[in-house]
Structures are given as C-alpha cells and as structure tokens.
Amino acid sequence: MADWRREFPLLKPYTPTWLAMTAGPVMVGLRLTRFYGIEYRVYLDVYPLWSSPDKISSWQLFNIGLTKDLRKSGMSIDYEDHDRLFGTAAACAHKYFDVILQEVIPIEKLELFIDTEIRMSLPEHLISFWADVCEFKMALAVYGGSAQMIMNAKNWIRDEVRFWDEDNVRALYSMTKGEWVDDLYARYADRDAFMARIAENMAQPRIARLNSAELVYDPAKIEPYRRDIWSRMRLWVAVLRFRLRKLRIKIYHRINL
Numbered sequence: 001m002a003d004w005r006r007e008f009p010l011l012k013p014y015t016p017t018w019l020a021m022t023a024g025p026v027m028v029g030l031r032l033t034r035f036y037g038i039e040y041r042v043y044l045d046v047y048p049l050w051s052s053p054d055k056i057s058s059w060q061l062f063n064i065g066l067t068k069d070l071r072k073s074g075m076s077i078d079y080e081d082h083d084r085l086f087g088t089a090a091a092c093a094h095k096y097f098d099v100i101l102q103e104v105i106p107i108e109k110l111e112l113f114i115d116t117e118i119r120m121s122l123p124e125h126l127i128s129f130w131a132d133v134c135e136f137k138m139a140l141a142v143y144g145g146s147a148q149m150i151m152n153a154k155n156w157i158r159d160e161v162r163f164w165d166e167d168n169v170r171a172l173y174s175m176t177k178g179e180w181v182d183d184l185y186a187r188y189a190d191r192d193a194f195m196a197r198i199a200e201n202m203a204q205p206r207i208a209r210l211n212s213a214e215l216v217y218d219p220a221k222i223e224p225y226r227r228d229i230w231s232r233m234r235l236w237v238a239v240l241r242f243r244l245r246k247l248r249i250k251i252y253h254r255i256n257l
Helices: 002-007 081-098 107-121 126-143 147-161 166-172 177-187 191-202 229-255
Strands: 014-017 018-023 028-034 039-048 063-066 104-106 210-217
Touching: 002 081, 039 081, 063 107, 063 126, 063 210, 104 107, 107 126, 107 147, 107 210, 126 147, 126 166, 126 177, 126 191, 147 177, 166 177
Parallel strands: 018 210, 104 210
Antiparallel strands: 014 018, 018 028, 028 039, 039 063
C-alpha cells in the first residue's frame, strides 16, 4: 500500500485496502485485493456521491481490473515479488487510469474513458453492469449542467439499452426497458437536490479529509453525440445478431421441451 500511495500522492486511504479521492459526483480510487492469499490485484473503483450516506461504499458504479492490456485478464502481483513487479504495474496504472486520477479532469476526457476503456473491460451489454454505467453517464451530465451533455447521455443510453433483453429487465427491475429509462431520467430531473446530496456526502468526515479533483467543463469541446455511418451500421448489425441469437435460443428450448 505504501508504494501505491507514493506513486499516486493524490489518493489517501479510505479503507485499509482502498486509496481514494473525490472527483465531482463520485469517489474514485485504487483498491488492492488479495488474490489466492499469495498475490494481489489492483482495481480502479468508482462510487456515487449522490447516493444515501449508508450506501456510498456499497453501490459500486464500476470497477476495472489493472492489466497490461485491458483486453486480457487481470495482472496478479506476488507479494514476495512485489518489488520487481511494482514498476510495471504502476506504469500500467498510469497508462489506463491517469485520465481519472488527476488534480484536474476534463469532462470530455472522462466521457471518452467511459466510451472506450470501460467498454473494453466490462462484459458486453450485461444489464447488471451497464445499468450503473448508464447512471454514471446521466449523473455526470447533470453535474456538468449542460443541456448538450444531457442530450448526449440520453442518446448514449438509448443505444446501450437497445441491446438489453426485455425479459431480463423485467426480472431485475419489474419494469420494461422504456419504463426503466423513464425512471432513470426522473431520478435525475432535480439537479438542485442531486447537487445537495453530493455536498452533504462530501461533508462526511471520512470523505472530507480526502483530496478532491476538479472537473472542468468546456462547452466548446462537448460535441453533439453522433455515430458515423459505419459505426451506426456496426451497431445495427450487432443488434440484429443479438436478436437472432436470442431467437435461436428460444427455438432451441421450445424444440427440446
């Protein structure tokens, strides 16, 4: 833990295994998790500061395991071999996580991090993961207070929700996909209440002693959300494949009843 604190001086201990700071509407940091008792792995964790105080540390928006390549399995570091491996691990952490672990974080770069690095790290379109990422997108837009950011977030959420299975959404949330989206928007409609909850949580002693990063917003750099023609074609092809796969599964189950 001491080496990681020296490597990322902005982060302070929030728990014995988690170094954290605040960044706008979230608390973010590096968590060191024991793995098989003889090694550990490093994760970037993000928690919402707009949640109720007793749920901040239990509602994880997402986590990304440190790897040499985000497309591969997590990097395990032997405790006994820590001194030799730490330099490589720290370099990888800077490469992938520095966009968030900075004193000043441009919102457009944070948006790009969500759209690229997270998408490579989380299981594709799995509702239990991506529902929280949708929430983060919406919360970030409301925090920025920009109508264009909110519209971009809604368009991004629309494209993501297209992949979700209607039956799975009903089983998880007791509502349709459309109802889930409407409920999400309704929960973030009152910006004043949203900002007040963040301020209240920021005042908690354990959180108040953490360092805070500044989120900077440049309206000129927030362009309308759009996909080029090839990206949109790939999206529809992927949606079509997803629906065909679902249809094949249903047919298989009916045949084998």
